[in-house]
Amino acid sequence: MFTPKYPPQDTAPPATTTTPAVHTPAPVQPSAPAPVPVAPVANRPTVQLTPGSALALAAGGGAVVLVVGAVLVSLLLAVAITGMSVAVVAVVLRSMLKDFNNQR
Numbered sequence: 001m002f003t004p005k006y007p008p009q010d011t012a013p014p015a016t017t018t019t020p021a022v023h024t025p026a027p028v029q030p031s032a033p034a035p036v037p038v039a040p041v042a043n044r045p046t047v048q049l050t051p052g053s054a055l056a057l058a059a060g061g062g063a064v065v066l067v068v069g070a071v072l073v074s075l076l077l078a079v080a081i082t083g084m085s086v087a088v089v090a091v092v093l094r095s096m097l098k099d100f101n102n103q104r
Contacts, residue, residue: 049057
């Protein structure tokens, strides 16, 4: 149960001890680079912004900015209120401990 289990031994054939063959590389002939294939251009419809769609796009972007700004301001306000309440609790506890130590 607690004996280690080793993976099976490698079954590769043993290496032969022959003399290595001398390899001489063939001379490399410089050649021109292969041409890059050009992808066919798809016939996509072009997007044309009319004054009405541009106005709608600007209004949508403005609405997104206002919503994100309101969320960030509310988060900052929540953090500020939490910090103030923790500070008030710390002052009250300090006062209570001071009075407790004085009454002993």
